[in-house]
Amino acid sequence: MSSAVRAPSSDRRARSTTIAQHWPMNSRNARWSRPRAxxxxxxxxxxxxxxxxxxxxxxxxxxxxxxxxxxxxxxxxxxxxxxxxxxxxxxxxxxxxxxxxxxxxxxxxxxxxxxxxxxxxxxxxxxxxxxxxxxxxxxxxxxxxxxxxxxxxxxxxxxxxxxxxxxxxxxxxxxxxxxxxxxxxxxxxxxxxxxxxxxxxxxxxxxxxxxxxxxxxxxxxxxxxxxxxxxxxxxxxxxxxxxxxxxxxxxxxxxxxxxxxxxxxxxxxxxDQVGVLSQGRLTAQMSRDALRETLKSYRIRSPEGWATAPDIPGVLHRGQFGREHNWVIRGDEADIVGRIAQSGGEVREIAPLNLHDAVVHLLRQGATS
CATH class of the missing domain: 3.40.50.300 (P-loop containing nucleotide triphosphate hydrolases)
Incomplete structure (x- = not known):
């Protein structure tokens, strides 16, 4: 099965007609020339x-x-x-x-x-x-x-x-x-x-x-x-x-x-497959297994005065209580753990998210992007 290929940029943001395409419209934003049934x-x-x-x-x-x-x-x-x-x-x-x-x-x-x-x-x-x-x-x-x-x-x-x-x-x-x-x-x-x-x-x-x-x-x-x-x-x-x-x-x-x-x-x-549509854009598309592997919750213990590492990509949520941080991050687990360790933090626990929580975080990311 061949993979999908994106359309050229000239095709993007195009508008659609409706079901009754054989009924003409007067202009781009015109109403139908007869009542719709x-x-x-x-x-x-x-x-x-x-x-x-x-x-x-x-x-x-x-x-x-x-x-x-x-x-x-x-x-x-x-x-x-x-x-x-x-x-x-x-x-x-x-x-x-x-x-x-x-x-x-x-x-x-x-x-x-x-x-x-x-x-x-x-x-x-x-x-x-x-x-x-x-x-x-x-x-x-x-x-x-x-x-x-x-x-x-x-x-x-x-x-x-x-x-x-x-x-x-x-x-x-x-x-x-x-x-x-x-x-x-x-x-x-x-x-x-x-x-x-x-x-x-x-x-x-x-x-x-x-x-x-x-x-x-x-x-x-x-x-x-x-x-x-x-x-x-x-x-x-x-x-x-x-x-x-x-x-x-x-x-x-x-x-x-x-x-x-x-x-x-x-x-x-x-x-077993998940797609996330937010504000008219498909912001995520993957198998459920891939979603479980790439989107996880990280509990991090930080030293005094710890500044969060600015080079950790894919952070969808940050929560903090004292020196305990709870982050939701999308990406490779080994790479994320290494980046946190380099910044001085210590990963105490890593847990996969259930489907509901994972999709909600992806939707929030899409709404703010």
Missing amino acids: SAWTRNSSFRRSARSPPRKPRSNDHASCRHGPALARSGERRRRLRRRGYGRSAALTDIDLLVPEGAVYMLAGENGAGKSTLLRLLLNLERPTGGRAEVAGLTADQHGARVRARVGYVPEDFDLAPRWMTVGRCFAERAVYFPAWDSAYAAALCRRLEIDVSRRIGQLSKGQVRRAQIVAALAHRPPVLMLDEPSDGLDPAARDTVLELVSDHLSQTGCTILASTHLIYELDALA
Whole structure:
């Protein structure tokens, strides 16, 4: 697998268009020339009467469909996500993200960091003016519908379908576009999550809509999952059930998961890759093992009048109580210990950080850099 390469500087800080790229904009900061509708209501199959049955897809739907999911070729099994050099005005800058095949990649960041925008760019629901994204071996801007057919996506918002539509009909519409849709599996998921498919979307609570979105993302057993704050709106019991279902899906399919969250502890048991997005920039990206090895807490005993060594790089946090210092430092342990010893300090204890504390320190570093 080739590594990602940064885009040239001319591609950086570019702005993006939105999902309805076939509707023109008057200027860079202009409003849309017609009211925006949801991705569901814009598709003609969702504008018909509730009595009309779901239409069968045309043979070329996988190439021509703009908003509905498309047919996928079952022979393609590569599962790689690459996001390179994208930018959006005041949202993303200089992003270079690579998710290894079969990984559970936790994209952590504060609210407004650009996590949702990044996922939408990967799905070609928003389009940049520079850089490139690949999902499952497909370039997103050229094969957006085929990319979406291979992905189980839980969006940040709760726009599942028109309010008049029942949950069951919503799933039937999706089954038309996903040949791999497993109705028995979808029914089992609904029972597990206590979803009444006879109810209309407009009658559901926020948490019930989120549970239905989880079913819609898993029922076609996709090779890639993109989950944008998947536990948002869920009560603690439902949150645990959803994480169990995602874990079961991972063990059964060996899929690749990209999950964005600002609640780090939720993915502690699953994540093996970590990315930190702060103020629109990817400030850290590494495996969990590498994070554990390079980011540690150091307890230092200093002599009287000890001045901290100015040449120790990677210090993310400094705490002091008398002659005891507690530092969080990112870097090679042997090099750090040597530098502290040269400055007159004595390292008394070294301890790795848990995932939550490590990511929080990286987020704070990104916010101040």
